[in-house]
Amino acid sequence: MGVLQYTLLYLILLQSCKIIAYKDQEWKKATATHANDTEGSLITEGACGYGDLHRASYGKHSAGLSTILFNRGSTCGACYEIRCVDHILWCVMGSPSVVVTVTDFCAPNYGLSVDYGGWCNFPREHFEMSRAAFAEIAKNKADIVPVQYRRVKCERSGGMRFTMSGSSHFYQVLISNVGLDGEVFAVKVKGSRSGWIPMARNWGQNWHCNFNFQNQPLSFEVTSSSGKTLTSYNVAPANWMFGQTFEGKQFEHE
Known part of the structure; x- marks a missing residue:
C-alpha cells in the first residue's frame, strides 16, 4: 500500500474516532450560574454575534462559556447538555438536564x-446560563451550582441561515x-463571477473576506468541527442586500 493510501486510511480512521468519541462523550464537571436576562445579555447581544436570540431560534436555551470552553469563539453555536448535581438544596430533584446553545462569552474577573x-477565570469550566434554562435544572435563588456537562448534537428546525453585512469591498456573513x-x-x-474563496473568522460566527460580491448570486460551503462539509448553491439571489438573511x-442527522 502506497503513502497516499496510508494517508487516506489514517484520515478516515481519525474521522471515525472523532465521531465515535463525540457520540459517547462522558459527563464532565463544571459550575453554572444564571445571567440577569432583564439586561438582555443573552437575548439581544452576545459575543457570538447572533443578535436577537429568539429570532435566531436559540431563545431561552442559551449560555455564555468561560474562557477555556469558549475557545476564542470557535464553540459558538455548539450544544451542551447540562444537569445540576451534588447539591440537595439547590438542584431540582431527579437531576433533569437541559440542552443549551453557546451564544455568549462569560468574561473573567481576575x-x-x-x-x-x-x-x-481561566482555567475554570463554567456556564453562565439564561435564567429560564437555569430554572430547568436548579432553583433561581441559587448563586452558583455544581453541574455536569457534555457535548450533544444540535436539533435545529429548517436550514442554516446566512445573514449578510459589510461594504462594497468587505463582505461578512453571520452563520x-x-x-x-x-x-x-x-x-x-462563491459568487457567479468568482471561484470558491475561503473566509476568515472575524468574531464569533461572523466570517469575512475582502471581495465585492454585489450583484452576484452567492453559494456557501460550510465545514463543521467534525469535518463534515455541506454546500448550499445559490443561497442568495443576485439582488441580495446587506442586512438580509x-x-x-x-x-442531516446520522
Whole structure:
C-alpha cells in the first residue's frame, strides 16, 4: 500500500474516532450560574454575534462559556447538555438536564477568586446560563451550582441561515441555526463571477473576506468541527442586500 493510501486510511480512521468519541462523550464537571436576562445579555447581544436570540431560534436555551470552553469563539453555536448535581438544596430533584446553545462569552474577573465571583477565570469550566434554562435544572435563588456537562448534537428546525453585512469591498456573513455539531470550523463563499474563496473568522460566527460580491448570486460551503462539509448553491439571489438573511441546506442527522 502506497503513502497516499496510508494517508487516506489514517484520515478516515481519525474521522471515525472523532465521531465515535463525540457520540459517547462522558459527563464532565463544571459550575453554572444564571445571567440577569432583564439586561438582555443573552437575548439581544452576545459575543457570538447572533443578535436577537429568539429570532435566531436559540431563545431561552442559551449560555455564555468561560474562557477555556469558549475557545476564542470557535464553540459558538455548539450544544451542551447540562444537569445540576451534588447539591440537595439547590438542584431540582431527579437531576433533569437541559440542552443549551453557546451564544455568549462569560468574561473573567481576575480581581476575584475563582471560588468567590471569578467563576469564569481561566482555567475554570463554567456556564453562565439564561435564567429560564437555569430554572430547568436548579432553583433561581441559587448563586452558583455544581453541574455536569457534555457535548450533544444540535436539533435545529429548517436550514442554516446566512445573514449578510459589510461594504462594497468587505463582505461578512453571520452563520446561524447550524445543526449537528452546531460549530462552524471553516467557510467558503462563491459568487457567479468568482471561484470558491475561503473566509476568515472575524468574531464569533461572523466570517469575512475582502471581495465585492454585489450583484452576484452567492453559494456557501460550510465545514463543521467534525469535518463534515455541506454546500448550499445559490443561497442568495443576485439582488441580495446587506442586512438580509437567507436559508441554505442543513446537516442531516446520522
